[in-house]
Amino acid sequence: MLTATATLATAAFTLLAPLESQLKKNSLSLTEAVVAGAKTQLGVIRLLPTGQLNRPKIQQVADKLDDANDLATLIIWTRRAGRIVVFVGTDRRRDARIAPTLAATAFRARSRTAHAQVNDVLEVADRYRAQNGRLYVLEMFKAVDYVGQANSAVRSAFLDAALVGLAVALLLGITLSSRLLRRLRLLQDASRTLDERDLGTLVVPHDVVSDEIGELARGFATMHARLRQQEDARRAFVATASHELRTPLTSLDGMLELLADDLAREPIDLADARERVARAQQQSRRLSGLASDLLDLSRLDAPLELRSEPVELGETARAVAAEFDTRAREREIALTLDEVDGQAWAQADPGSVARIVRILLDNALRVAPAGSTIEIRLGGGEQPAIEISDEGPGVHADERELIFERFQRGRRRNDEGGFGLGLAIGSELADRMGGALELLDDGEPGATFRLTLRQAAH
Numbered sequence: 001m002l003t004a005t006a007t008l009a010t011a012a013f014t015l016l017a018p019l020e021s022q023l024k025k026n027s028l029s030l031t032e033a034v035v036a037g038a039k040t041q042l043g044v045i046r047l048l049p050t051g052q053l054n055r056p057k058i059q060q061v062a063d064k065l066d067d068a069n070d071l072a073t074l075i076i077w078t079r080r081a082g083r084i085v086v087f088v089g090t091d092r093r094r095d096a097r098i099a100p101t102l103a104a105t106a107f108r109a110r111s112r113t114a115h116a117q118v119n120d121v122l123e124v125a126d127r128y129r130a131q132n133g134r135l136y137v138l139e140m141f142k143a144v145d146y147v148g149q150a151n152s153a154v155r156s157a158f159l160d161a162a163l164v165g166l167a168v169a170l171l172l173g174i175t176l177s178s179r180l181l182r183r184l185r186l187l188q189d190a191s192r193t194l195d196e197r198d199l200g201t202l203v204v205p206h207d208v209v210s211d212e213i214g215e216l217a218r219g220f221a222t223m224h225a226r227l228r229q230q231e232d233a234r235r236a237f238v239a240t241a242s243h244e245l246r247t248p249l250t251s252l253d254g255m256l257e258l259l260a261d262d263l264a265r266e267p268i269d270l271a272d273a274r275e276r277v278a279r280a281q282q283q284s285r286r287l288s289g290l291a292s293d294l295l296d297l298s299r300l301d302a303p304l305e306l307r308s309e310p311v312e313l314g315e316t317a318r319a320v321a322a323e324f325d326t327r328a329r330e331r332e333i334a335l336t337l338d339e340v341d342g343q344a345w346a347q348a349d350p351g352s353v354a355r356i357v358r359i360l361l362d363n364a365l366r367v368a369p370a371g372s373t374i375e376i377r378l379g380g381g382e383q384p385a386i387e388i389s390d391e392g393p394g395v396h397a398d399e400r401e402l403i404f405e406r407f408q409r410g411r412r413r414n415d416e417g418g419f420g421l422g423l424a425i426g427s428e429l430a431d432r433m434g435g436a437l438e439l440l441d442d443g444e445p446g447a448t449f450r451l452t453l454r455q456a457a458h
Helices: 002-043 055-069 101-108 145-195 212-264 270-301 313-323 325-330 350-367 422-432
Strands: 073-080 083-089 114-118 121-129 135-143 309-312 334-338 345-348 373-379 385-389 436-440 448-452
Touching (some): 002 055, 002 114, 002 121, 002 135, 055 073, 055 083, 055 135, 073 101, 101 121, 101 135, 212 270, 309 350, 313 325, 313 334, 313 373, 313 385, 325 334, 345 350, 350 373, 350 385, 350 448, 422 436, 422 448
Parallel strands (some): 334 373
Antiparallel strands (some): 073 135, 114 121, 121 135, 309 345, 385 448
16 A cells, blocks of 8 residues: 555656646647747738738738637737837727736847746737838737646546555455465464474465465475474384383393392302303493494484595405404304405595495394305496395385385394384485495395495596
8 A cells, every 4th residue: 555655646746747837838839839820920911002001901810810729819019109009909808908018028029939827828929020110019818727627637537546546456455465364374373383283283284376475384384394204203213212222221131130149149150140241242232233323313413524535345345344254153144245356436435335334234144044145246337336135034015115214124123123223324324425325126035235326536
């Protein structure tokens, strides 16, 4: 409304006053042109044989000019005995009441037409020389009330248009503002209940309009989806952590109590004590692995930049395989490394590459049966890669994508448990290094995971 009012006021200020001024200028120009033409006609009227002006002819021309130009009156002034008097006029009753003020100005003027406006009457006077050599002044009175009428009509039309425009602006403003407020109120209600309801039952307004509020609604929907995902992950973490941490802690506490009982007896049962210590160490390692996974997860959630430098994959694979050699021999599992001709260089973070290989080997050793083989294959060329294959039960078809998500574990897992973070951590690390971690569908028994990285810059 304010914008429409300011626009209309500006338009009225810039239109109405200049329109009236222009109409007055046009009226003056037209009247001056008529006076100039009339002077020519009057100046060429021939004298009578007596040498006098042909007054009847002059009156005839004056009356004709008056009728043709819709004049209020037309007067031809002359000077007699020092006074300015009417020589010929077209309205005798009115001519007698008109003072020769403008005519006197015209007599004194040399090259400029005199003019004035009284109320709605425009007066234009100019002198001319007749055939007898004397000077006369031709004065025309032109009614210009049509200027005010035209300006009034335009003002009235403009006012009507302004009222209609303001009414339309008000109607559109109410309609649009009501719609905008309704959309904003839905967002406001959803945001207020964000911390009061379950994120799963919260109704997020669906807004497809391409404007700022639509962008805000879509941003709110995205935020809700992320919060819901994080809430689901948090609940899964709490549920999994309460289960996974309770089991080793309870087991560790029980074994330490039994170990304390063994040490308190006489004589000490060393064999049983050693067995208790071994089991306690196993549970401790399990807790250490869970803590390591949680630490890696917190690092991934933090805005931490990874290093980017040339990494020789064969050297990294051999170093990580050596870490698992003892564990593999205990389970009678063979670790083999199939290297490519030459060296396989990748552009990546050395620690992250080693972490991914550890995750893959740890998972393979958990599921691989005794007497089987875990094969590590290296690939070079434009896409350097590391593949790790085992002869375990494999991954179910509907879990091939699920296993790369946080807190998700496959159905076929042993009793060692875990948070289901290993492959999720490996996948995110690979993505941050510009590579990918994927499960190959090679049709062979077991599972084959491939880590693909960017080729090292030479």
